[in-house]
Amino acid sequence: QVQLQESGPGLVKPSQTLSLTCAISGDNFFTTGTAWNWIRQSPSRGLEWLGRTYYRSGWYYDYATSVRGRATVNEDTSKNQFSLHLKSVTPEDTAIYYCSRGRASAFDSWGQGILVTVSS
Amino acid sequence: DIVLTQSPDSLALSLGERATINCKSSQSLLYGSNNKNLLAWYQQKPGRPPKLLIYWASTRESGVPDRFSGSGSGTDFTLTISSLQVEDVAVYYCQQYFNPPPEFSFGQGTKLEI
Numbered sequence: 001q002v003q004l005q006e007s008g009p010g011l012v013k014p015s016q017t018l019s020l021t022c023a024i025s026g027d028n029f030f031t032t033g034t035a036w037n038w039i040r041q042s043p044s045r046g047l048e049w050l051g052r053t054y055y056r057s058g059w060y061y062d063y064a065t066s067v068r069g070r071a072t073v074n075e076d077t078s079k080n081q082f083s084l085h086l087k088s089v090t091p092e093d094t095a096i097y098y099c100s101r102g103r104a105s106a107f108d109s110w111g112q113g114i115l116v117t118v119s120s
Numbered sequence: 121d122i123v124l125t126q127s128p129d130s131l132a133l134s135l136g137e138r139a140t141i142n143c144k145s146s147q148s149l150l151y152g153s154n155n156k157n158l159l160a161w162y163q164q165k166p167g168r169p170p171k172l173l174i175y176w177a178s179t180r181e182s183g184v185p186d187r188f189s190g191s192g193s194g195t196d197f198t199l200t201i202s203s204l205q206v207e208d209v210a211v212y213y214c215q216q217y218f219n220p221p222p223e224f225s226f227g228q229g230t231k232l233e234i
Contacts, residue, residue, distance in 0.1 A: 037224075047170070047213060049224035062222040065121065098169055104176060105151075105217035106160035110169035 002026040004099050004111035012093075012118050018086040022099030022111060028080055029055050035102035038073060038084040041113070042095035052102060053082055089118045122147050122218050126227035133234060139201040141230045143214035148194045149177075158217040161190055161199045163210045164229075170213060174199065201232075209234055 008020035022036070029036065035054035041047050051063040051073045063071050067086065075082040086093060094117050100107040123146040133139055149157045157177035162170035172181045174190035177197055187202040201208055214227040 046228055047215075047226035049226075052222075064223065065221075100169075104179075105156075105158040106172055106175035106215065107162075107170070108172045108175075108181065110171075113169055 002101055002109045004101065004109060006097060006099050006111045006114040008097075008114060008116070010115055010117060012089055012116060013120050014090055014118055015088055018084070018089050018093060018116055018118070020084045020097055020099075020114065020116070021081050022083070023079075023081045024101075025080070027101065027109075029053075029075055029077055029082075033103055036073075036075065036082050037100045037102050037107060038071075039098045039100055039107065039110075040095035041098070044092075045095070048095075050084065050086075054102075091118050094118045121223065122149075122216055122225055124214050124216055124225060124227040126212075126214060126230050128230060129228070130231040130233070133204055133232070135206065135234055136203050139204055139208070139232060141199045141212050141214075141232075143192075143197045143199070143227050145195045145197070145216055147218065149197075149216050149218070150194055157193050157197070159190075159192070159197050160215045161188075162213045162215065163208075164213065165210045173212075204232075204234055206234060208232060 003025045005023045012018045035052045037052040038050040053073045072085045096113040098113045099111045101109040125144045127142045149159050159177045161174040164170040178190045189200050191198050211229045
C-alpha cells in the first residue's frame with residue numbers, strides 16, 4: 001500500500017521560496033501509469049492542483065497556469081521522493097499542501113498534508 | 121480553464137435517505153481516445169486529505185462501499201449515496217482532467233450533513 005509523507009518548513013517569509021518534499025513508500029516513480037503531484041487547499045482558493053512529475057521513457061513535468069513560472073517539481077529517484085519549490089511567495093500561498101499519486105486521471109493516494117503559512 | 125460547478129453547496133438529510141450531488145463542467149470531459157469521462161469524486165472529512173471514491177465518472181475505487189455511485193457524461197455528472205450512514209458526513213468534491221494543456225481542477229465542494 002502506497003504511503004506519502006510531506007515535510008518542510010511550516011512558516012515562510014514573503015518573497016522567499018517555499019520548499020517541500022514528499023517521501024514515497026510502497027511504490028516508485030517507474031510504476032506504469034503513475035504521476036506524482038502537488039495539490040494545495042485553502043479557504044479562499046479551495047483545492048488547487050499545482051504540478052506533477054512522471055516518467056514515460058523520459059521525465060515530464062506539468063504545471064498549473066496559476067503557478068507556472070513560479071513552481072518547480074523535481075524528483076530524487078535514489079531517495080524515492082519528490083519536491084515542490086514555489087518562489088516569490090505571498091500570503092496568498094498560505095495553504096495546506098498535499099502530495100498525491102495520480103492514476104487514471106485522478107488522485108488515488110494522498111499524504112496527510114502540511115500547513116504552510118506565509119508571513120513575516 | 122475548465123470550471124466545475126457543484127450543486128447544492130450544502131445538503132442536510134436523514135439517515136437512510138438518498139443523497140444526490142451534481143457537478144457541471146464548462147466543457148465536455150469525454151476523452152476521445154479511450155471514450156472515458158475524466159471526472160472523479162472525492163470525500164473529505166475534517167482534518168483529513170480527500171479520499172478518492174469514483175474515477176472515470178462511474179468506476180468505484182477499490183474498497184469504497186457500493187452505496188456510492190457515479191453517473192453522467194460530457195458536462196453533467198452526479199454522485200449518489202443510496203442510503204446515508206453517519207460516517208458519510210463530509211465534504212464532497214468533483215475533479216476533472218483536461219488536456220491540452222494538461223490541467224486538473226476541482227469543484228467548490230458540497231457539504232453533506234445528517
